[in-house]
Structure formats: structure tokens, C-alpha cells
Amino acid sequence: MSENSSLTPQRELWQLAAREKAALLREELMSLWQQESRVCQVIAELDNDGTRELGYPSTAALVAEIARTSSAAVRKLVARALAINPSRGIDGTEIPAAAPLTGEAAAEGAISPLHVDGIVSALQAIPDTVPIEEREKTEKTLVDLARNATTAEVAEAGQRLRDTLDPDGTEPRDTPEPKRAFRYRQGKDGSIKFDGYLDPVSSAKTLALLEPLALPHKEDNPLVRGKDERYGDAFMEIVNLAASHPDAPNHSSTRGDIVITIPLELLQKGLGHACLDLVTGITASEARILACDCKIIPAILGTDGQPLEYGRAKRIVTEGLRLMLAIRDGGCAFPGCNRKPRHCDAHHVREWWNGGTTDLGNLVLLCGHHHRLLHTSDWKVRMINGMPEFTPPEHVDPWRRPRTNTLHTAQPRAA
Structure with missing residues (x-):
């Protein structure tokens, strides 16, 4: 209960009159909405600089892991947070929020998260050709209405305002789309x-x-x-x-061949840049991920970068070894993941480029998503009694208690 609540230690809920209970409910709801607005502010700040720093591909992925909630709830929450809070450019300059007045009303506890979603949805549907002044007037109208109206009324008003601003709707195409x-x-x-x-x-x-x-x-x-x-x-x-199909146009018998050029010392440090397919630049960290389970073509370069000698392509993880991994791990070994072996990479627990051996005791199957996460975040993996064990970062579990994947153990394991 909030500090300003009329409920005191001497008066329990059952002792309150109906009017008092209703007033208390409104007070607590406003407090809840204010707290939800604060959560959105934190999420927006994480989106500015914290997500990548912690090694996650998106803010939704980070929030979902911390909140242990459903993907639909996380997507709505993150979208709401980014719409009503300002962001920052690369140079630190503040970029105004798409719905600043909505964010202010939410911070007051005057409107609910569902009201926020309705207003933001209406604003997003307004064509870009509409002047910004009209968009601002529309937002103010909807926010003022939402302070005392239902979410359905706000949605209906938003539709009327959109129709007024864009009476013709989307122009039809003169030519049909190709097949x-x-x-x-x-x-x-x-x-x-x-x-x-x-x-x-x-x-x-x-x-x-x-x-x-x-x-x-x-x-x-x-x-x-x-x-x-x-x-x-x-x-x-x-x-x-x-x-990986034998009849693929690249004539590869297993996986598509990719050529990565990078000095060994940069690969070991994880700093600097590599060259992908002799053209595209990638980071040394990205090269590390690809080096886990690919074909390696050893090459010797002169001090001026001139290629002096190269060897034959050699697959680090053989198909026989991948089969053994599939039997042991049953799929992606990351805790809670149910991806099958054919959708996984073989990851070196002790890095290949750092002297790690390519054998069953130093390899673990990971789907592409969790493979990247392990390389870019504070998640750690180690082998305990021949089986992979994962340690989460502190922001997921302050005690960093080890975890294992139990989803594959209760079903037949097959590649």
C-alpha cells in the first residue's frame, strides 16, 4: 500500500466502507501506473547504451530475460517505453520522444499503460505528410481525453482524428504486384x-x-x-x-564456405577487423564466432600483406564429432532452449584460437542466437563431468548460480 493510503494498521481492508475501498483502489492504481512509467524510463535508458554493452542483440531480449515474462508482454512494454521517452543520438544529443505528452501523463499516474498504447497507436497511424503541429494537437487532444475516458473511447477518438487528417487513406496502386x-x-x-x-x-x-x-x-x-x-x-x-545440401549451388557438401582473412594476433585479442569473403569488413569478435564451426583455410601472409602460401581447407568440427555432440546435448545446450541439433553450431568452450582442442570434452552445441549471446555477453560455459554448465551474469542472477538445459533429457535424442 502507498504511504498516503487511507488504510491504517488499525483498519484492515474488510473494515473499510465500499466508497473507501474504491478510493483506495484508484489511489493504488495511479501509484502502479507511475511505477510502470518509471520502469519504461529505465528501459529507454538501457536502449540508449546499456543493451549492447551487456551483449544482447536487442533491448527486448535483455528485458525479457530480466523480467522472465512472455515475448508479447515484453514487446509491448519496450515499444511503450521507447515511444514515450526521449532517446539520445550518437553524440549524446537528446532526441524528443514520439509521444512526449503521453509520457508526462503516464508519469503522473493519470493514464494507464493501455491508454498509452491506444494513443501511441493512433499517432503511429498518422501519415508522415501531416504537419508536426497537427500531430502535436492530436496527441494533446487524446491525452486530455484519456485522463477521464475509457480506452475504447480513446481508440475511437484516435480513429476519428486519423480520418480527419488523412481522409483519402492510402492511395491504390496503378499496377499490380508481381507474382x-x-x-x-x-x-x-x-x-x-x-x-x-x-x-x-x-x-x-x-x-x-x-x-x-x-x-x-x-x-x-x-x-x-x-x-x-x-x-x-x-x-x-x-x-x-x-x-548444406549436396545439390546447393555453392557445391558445398556441408555448410556454405566463407573465407575470413584476419591476422592471428587480432583473432586472439578479439580486437580489430577481419575481412569476410575478401570484401566485407567484420569485427574480430564476429570472426571468433564464425571460427567456432567452419572451414579454415590456413594462410601465410608477408609483412606487407602479400599472400605467400595457403593450405587446404580443413573443417574444425567433423560431421562424426557433430553427431556425437547431438547425441550428448540433444540440441542447443543453453538453459531453456529447445532448438534441435541441425540448427546448432559447435562452440569451443576454450576458444579454438586460444589453443582449445576440438574434441567432445571442449565442445557444446548452441543455436545461432545463444551462440552469439555467449560470445557477446557475460554468460559463461564450462564442462563439468563431461557436460556443459552455464553461469548467468549478475544482472540475471545476482548469485550467479549455475544452470543446465533439462529440456532435451526427457525426450529421445536424435540429430
Whole structure:
């Protein structure tokens, strides 16, 4: 109960009149909404600089692990936090919030999180062509209404205001979409942004492959990814499986071959940059991840960088060794993960580049998501009696109690 509550130690809840109970409920709800607003402020600050520092691919992933909640709840909470709180640019300059007045009302405890979501949703639906002054007036109107209205009334008002600002709606296309299309643009850093279109039959086939791979982790998983990240990982799993097929265009008998060029001393330090496929620059840390389970082509470079000699490609983790790992781990060994062996990489507990041996006692299967997490965060793994054991960082468990994956032990293990 709050300090200002009318409930005293001498008066229990059952002793209060109905009006007093109702007044107390409103008071406690406002206090709860204020606390939720404070949580959003902390999340927004973590998004500015804390997420990557702790080694997580997204703020939603970090919040989900700390909160031990569902992916849907985390996505809504993080989206709410980023919409009503300012952010900072690379130079530290403050970037105003998309819905600043909504954030102020939430901090007062005057509106609920559901009111916030309704206002933000209405603002996001306004076309970019609408002047900023009109957007600000719309937000003020909705916030003033939300202080005394229901969430349904706010949603209806938001729809009316959107219709007023954009009476024509989205313009129809003059030309039909192609049956199938794939458009992409490659950045200077080698990354790709793409979009496209699939006809109903093609989309059904694609989703039949994507959706099972993009299922969220179970509720007891310590790390829950957002929908976009899960589908991105699922897409890459399909690419990896296709690349490993004997009839793949790259003629690879196992996985797609990637050439990484990096001086050994930089690989050992984890600092500096490497070259991917002789063109794209990547960090030494990213090279470490790829070096866990790939083909290695030893090369000798002169002091001026001229290639003097190179050897034959050699796979660090053989297919026979991967089979043994699949039998032992049953899939991704990270606590709470249920990914199957075919979707996992072999990770060296003691790093290969640091003298770690490539044998069953120094390897563990990890899905791509948890493999990256182990390389970029404070999670640790060690082998105890021939089995992998994971230690979480302090922000997940202040006592850093060891964890193991128990999901694969209760079912038949097969690759």
C-alpha cells in the first residue's frame, strides 16, 4: 500500500466502507501506473547504451530475460517505453520522444499503460505528410481525453482524428504486384536490407518452413526474442540448411564456405577487423564466432600483406564429432532452449584460437542466437563431468548460480 493510503494498521481492508475501498483502489492504481512509467524510463535508458554493452542483440531480449515474462508482454512494454521517452543520438544529443505528452501523463499516474498504447497507436497511424503541429494537437487532444475516458473511447477518438487528417487513406496502386519479387540493397558494411512479395501459394510454402523455426522459446527460457528477430533467425536457419545440401549451388557438401582473412594476433585479442569473403569488413569478435564451426583455410601472409602460401581447407568440427555432440546435448545446450541439433553450431568452450582442442570434452552445441549471446555477453560455459554448465551474469542472477538445459533429457535424442 502507498504511504498516503487511507488504510491504517488499525483498519484492515474488510473494515473499510465500499466508497473507501474504491478510493483506495484508484489511489493504488495511479501509484502502479507511475511505477510502470518509471520502469519504461529505465528501459529507454538501457536502449540508449546499456543493451549492447551487456551483449544482447536487442533491448527486448535483455528485458525479457530480466523480467522472465512472455515475448508479447515484453514487446509491448519496450515499444511503450521507447515511444514515450526521449532517446539520445550518437553524440549524446537528446532526441524528443514520439509521444512526449503521453509520457508526462503516464508519469503522473493519470493514464494507464493501455491508454498509452491506444494513443501511441493512433499517432503511429498518422501519415508522415501531416504537419508536426497537427500531430502535436492530436496527441494533446487524446491525452486530455484519456485522463477521464475509457480506452475504447480513446481508440475511437484516435480513429476519428486519423480520418480527419488523412481522409483519402492510402492511395491504390496503378499496377499490380508481381507474382514473386525480391528486392535488396547491400550496404557498405556488407549487410542487406530487403523486401518483396509472394503469391498465396508461395507464401504458404514459405510460412510452412518459417513458422515452426520462429516459434518463441518456452516460458522458462531465460531469453525471449521479439517476433522480427525470431523470423530473421528462422530465415537464416533455412539458408544454412539449404547451403548444406549436396545439390546447393555453392557445391558445398556441408555448410556454405566463407573465407575470413584476419591476422592471428587480432583473432586472439578479439580486437580489430577481419575481412569476410575478401570484401566485407567484420569485427574480430564476429570472426571468433564464425571460427567456432567452419572451414579454415590456413594462410601465410608477408609483412606487407602479400599472400605467400595457403593450405587446404580443413573443417574444425567433423560431421562424426557433430553427431556425437547431438547425441550428448540433444540440441542447443543453453538453459531453456529447445532448438534441435541441425540448427546448432559447435562452440569451443576454450576458444579454438586460444589453443582449445576440438574434441567432445571442449565442445557444446548452441543455436545461432545463444551462440552469439555467449560470445557477446557475460554468460559463461564450462564442462563439468563431461557436460556443459552455464553461469548467468549478475544482472540475471545476482548469485550467479549455475544452470543446465533439462529440456532435451526427457525426450529421445536424435540429430
